[in-house]
Amino acid sequence: MLGNSIGDMVKCWEAMNNNLRLQLENIRASFQKSFYEVEHAHISPFYGYLRGSVSRAALRRIAEELLRVDYIGANRQICDCTLRTSYRLPCACELGRYTLGGIPIPIDVVHVHWRKLTMEVELEVGADDGSEVDMTCAMDELWKRFRSLDVIGKRALKSRVCELAYPTMTPLCPPPEKLKTKGGVKKKGKKPAEYDVYRDPSYHEYVDKASQSSQRQSQPSQTSKKLKLSKKQPQFIFQFPNHIRSYIKDVVNVESDEVRESLMIESFGSQPPEKWLTLPDMGYLIANLYNVVLVCLGNPCMTFFPMTSSHSPNVSIYCIDFVNHNHWVQVNMKEGFSLPPVTLDLRKFRSHTTITWMLGFTGRLQHWQLLTLVLA
Template identity: 90%
Template sequence: MLGNSIGDMVKCWEAMNNNLRLQLGNIRASFQKSFYKVEHAHVSPFYGYLRGSVSRAALRRIAEELLRVDYVGTNRQICGCTLRTSYGLPCACELGRYRVGGIPIPIDAVHVHWRKLTMEVELEIGEDDGSEVDMTAAMDELWRRFRSLDVIGKRALRSMVCELAYPTMTTLCPPPEKIKTKGGVKKKGKKPADYDVYRDPSYHEYVDKASQSSQRQSQPSQTSKKIKLSKKQPQFIVQFPNHIRSYIEDVVNVESDVVGESLMIESFGSQPPEKWMSLPDMGYLIANRYNVVLVCLGNPCITFFPMTSSHSPNVSIYCIGFVNQNHWVQVNMKEGFPLPPVTLDWKKFCSHIATTWMLGFAGRMQHWQLLTPVLA
């Protein structure tokens, strides 16, 4: 504007002032987002002390650094501590120690620069009389509001206060225990297997029972078609890595004739080897379709987590092992057994919320790394 005769110093000053006002508004808006908006990658209790107290940009850098913990562990030499020295944020080895200890990231581990979420200038020593940070009046008003509410309102207000007072705790509750509602008097000798309290069956139940009985008599015996299983097979256990054998309870194998029948698909006949189950493709499919954790003991050993859901402590974990270079068997493991690492493709293509699976099973995956012998 100063390069021609159209503008002057006054107009230039006004333009700069408007531009600064716009930037200041954007900065304040970003502070408000850091206060109230939580991204999916930061909903884990691991970030409980940081949510609402640290800039979202810092949380994103910490989440990216957390991915390095899988191969860095707690080793400072491998870590290099670049994020700590350059940005004042916890690096991979620090995050590994917090994760192994099962504690959230402390607020003191983040530099004060990332914790300043206001444009207000800090008062110098001696200028603060305490009136700006005094919460006595606010707490008194909160108590008056609490006493004036009904039961539903008190519960809602208490829930909001607990979110501020206990940021690392979740509001989710485990399912309630099953309540026994069986209060009827049971008569011995008269109780059918299908009812808690005896009653006379209806007409259609008599008909259904007679129909099922006639069908059972007309159908051929199914005992010859039962899957033949065999357990406790040491010749299979020795084919798995040494450090995991002590965690194996038994191996369930399917007899060869049943395997042959399973490869026969109606109207298609026997299927060639390229149609058989193969990893890692089928591992992703099983984990995502049934929302389970699939552990495969082979070469290499891999864990498959769902790629679109969040961690669940009650998830089912299934383990299979590759034996004789041509066959998969079911492996029953002991409770809390170590988990092998995930694939690089899972880390690359999983959603943000799916990263909570690695956080939830961090201790067991770290245990596997400690048991795995170091190759020279």
């Protein structure tokens, strides 16, 4: 426009005016898209209060931040809250709390800047007579149209109105009775090799299972009392967190002589405690060398995923704990037990390959957070 000195002020003014009009139309078009167009990533009822009321740019930032919830959860200390401090949008720890609570994102947590989807100036107090926001005529016409339609048309119109009135609801309904899936796992706890139908239970299944177990624990029976007094209970059971004791099958202990022999190295003698296996220093070394998921159930509890391979549903999970302050034991857990959080090193040096492990075990990681929040 101003690339050369040819022309006069009138032509330059017209060119600037045309550019401003073009930008204004683009902004208005983006507002209309935010009103009526819904991207596939925002179809979930989790965004129900935000669709049509918040700009799509804000929804995209929230969707990207939601991916961090898989390995941050609701921990405010780990979340740097950059999105909240820089853009006034909910950050990962806030989204994690909404996810655990099963509630949609409230619109009040989004700054008013992202909710302004119009170029019009707000009217002064007392200047509005109510005619611009009056919906009486529109509602009357809507009722007339509803009465004039047949049954199919009434259902279609009602579904459209319900989408506006109940943005967080979904028209999908659960089946009236539980369906028998073909080819499912027949026996609990047994998973055939190379069985591609088997999957990790979802987060909601973990919550249902936890609520059922809590109800059973609230009504103790004679059988449960006998189990508590049984000699088959592992002798180290009280050295584990309370919320995972029900998932422990047994503890593989070693004799004291075997512990002493393991600490003896030829020509070097017995090794001091500073040369024993320590976590988290050796955790990722074991996970990467043997391509397994290593879980420490001691203090602190932590999970070590392999950092050199991608997620596999048939991976072996080994649980260990440091008992009596002198040796490690192997802990055999029941199928589907919850996993403790990952270490800070994994969050700092994670890669796309490592994230696949956290995504594959999202349900178990979130279940652990749910149990710790309930106990807290």
